Amino acid sequence: RQGLRVAVVCYSRGLAEWMKRRVAGFGHKDRPDFVGTFHTLGEQWGVHVDSPNEDRDYWIRDLPRAIADAAAHQPETSRYDALIIDEAQDFAPEWWPTALAVLSHEDSHLHVFSDAGQRVFDRESQAPEGLVPIHLKQNIRNTRQISQTFNTLGEDGLRAAAFDGEDVRFVEATHDTAREVADDLIDGLLEEGWQPADIALLTTGRRHPVHDDAIAGQTQEEHDAYWDSFWDGDDIFFGHVNGFKGLERPVAVLALNEKPGRDQARERLYVGLSRARDLLVVVGSSAQIEDIAGPAVRRKITGD
Template identity: 30%
Template sequence: MAICIPPLDASTESSAERKLHEALRSGLSDDFLVLHSVKWIAKPRGAGPRDGEVDFLICHPKHGLLVVEVKGGGVILDYAMRRFASIDRHGDEHEITNPFEQAMRGKFAILEKLKESPFWQKLGLGRIPLGHAAFFPDVDGVGGLVGPDAPLDIIGGRQDIALISQWVDRAFTYWAGPGGQGALSELGAGGVATVQRILARVSTTRPLVSARLVQEEQTRIELTERQAAILDLLSRQRRVMVAGGAGTGKTLIAREKAARAAEEGLKTLLVCYNRGLADHLREQCEGIEGLDVATFHQLCKRWIDKAKSELGRDLMAEARRDYPGGTEFDHHQPIALAFAIDAFGPNYDAIIVDEAQDFGDEFWLPIEMMLSDHADGLLYVFLDENQNIYGRSAAIPIKGEPMLLDKNCRNTTTIHAAAYRYYRGVRIEAPEITGTKIELLTAPDIDRQARAISALVTRLVAVEGVAPHDIGVLLCDGRARSSFERALAAMTIPKSSRWGHLEGYGQGSITVDSVAKFKGLERAIIILWGLDASDPVVDRETLYVGMSRAKSMLYLCGTVAACGRVLDAGVA
């Protein structure tokens, strides 16, 4: 029985494709791989991105690859008039593309797609057996369909359904030629596996844990069906906006999409707003050729410095002169970046933007300018409007409503319930892990609150065996950070631990930083502090982001009144 991807289901609308799918599955041996409804975007050398699609791709270690186009109902193939049509059960005719020409184009397009992949290149294969055919499951006596580009050996009909193995062998043999494969290279088991990896990849992805925590994190989250569908859809779209609440996997998908684009030979940029998130993504993407990872402002600095070094131009001075009323980060740096791109030219085939809700209006012009092909370049934007704690109003250059991720796969049910009291938007499905209840660390002032936090950290590290780097202390009131840090510094914690900032994160470091700087990251345990001055309405987004950073355990630290206010008075 052949390996068929995907398995046949009710979503396959074509009855002709269902008939052939079942025949191939049951009639071929298990060394055959059959891919159904294969879609891709390829970028041949010197050309822009091209879409491709075939009905079936049959793969075999020895026989090679066979592309099969399927047409249901009756068919008219008029080679004299170049007219091709299908006939439905009512006798109505419908114009179609020549199925043999369609299969031939698909065959060469798939070869282009394979050749641009580094995984295929590493196989070192020469010419492989590669053919195409057309199948008409509702037609008897297909000899009448023979034409100048349609020899009988590559035409299948109703009578071949029951003898599908013989028909597949006949089609492969036709393309191998009378002398067999000759100088052709066998695909081999590794080649078949590589075809599957390139055209029918199955993805799993690990949770985003924090900068420099990837190697210690052993648990991996399998993409939900919805997330997998989003990734599949992104393979066929040029500009897409994806929205979802905290923990729905936006950053995981953004990173995976960036990696895939780079592996497919596209020069790719993965850009976000927060430095901590960029550092983490850069480490996760290390070694992927053709993929750049940066914050937007790191990108600005890189191009501005290049203009100064290579052109002798001070683009920041030019931006300040031309736009005297702007600010450096929101206006002058984006404008200077646009000047630099105008001078050097675009640089990327694909751009993936995470944390897009934090990008200001002036950020989007240079983002678009960096695309090498403005019309066909790939732009994917991921956002959560509930995390707009920087107060941006971004004019994202993508029309239409965003695609939605609607399942939380980060938090426990209890943390989800607490954080999502502060969420506004479509319903997000809660995770399946119940988890422990949210605990309160209550004390009347900062010093005694710091003592409660140090006692908790000591118990977690020394008694419960929790790694210090799995703990984060997030401050809702970033303006008073120095006061909180001084209070913690006066407390004793285990020698294996130390208080640290996000930028200096490492083994044994307990992150103490603001909620705003921690966006996009997560820890197994979060202690949310600085609640005494928090207002559930005014600080809705900060509370939402802060609580949703916790994967397994969440502690609220403040006065009894403040903790109760935050926990019980969420905004609907």
């Protein structure tokens, strides 16, 4: 409304697609000029993502540098007066110079939303100096029962939500059997009256076979179709917690199927526990949960 040229970015494809669909209904004056993943920020300037590309240096260094170089050759009117970054804890340190490069001038606005407790990628990133921190104090997504399972896992500790819902359900299983046990619970949820579109089955270790099959060729078309299946709203969604950050469904069945001792296990647990709005079902080893997050969190999840 102020006539600013605004870009809104994040790291994950799923969240980027949610934001695109959300702003599509905005009026022209309220709609950002760009909404998408950080790595597609340069497409408007001719820097296209080379997909599939499994070279880590390409995503961490080469592509961001290409975007920054392209931005440097654009007039101020083609760069942005404001950049909004969501899930900024996913950002690599090398990406911040690119984020600053796409801004049109020194007085441009930079707004960063982050939760270090959900840093599921092994990247120690620090936002530029000079940002004024504003802390969210209370959970506003999940029920009280769900939010109590993870409200101590973040760095700042959120207050639990104020509204009640169903108790969290826990099913004991080993990490080797958690995914299969989670599969077996789906029919029971449908019999209770939940619709397929209400349910997400999320893994913390290996992807679910349905997820694997959907993106077997790792093509852009497959990834687009995979995320379209989430938005189509007519079936159960099978995903991994790393790609589901920022997203939600009324019911989340969380299969803790990763091997013990992996890095970022606490962060993946935090993300997985917080994806359900109304009903959370956790399938895994209570001993492994305690190893990851401590006895208090284990008791909140298992109800012991």
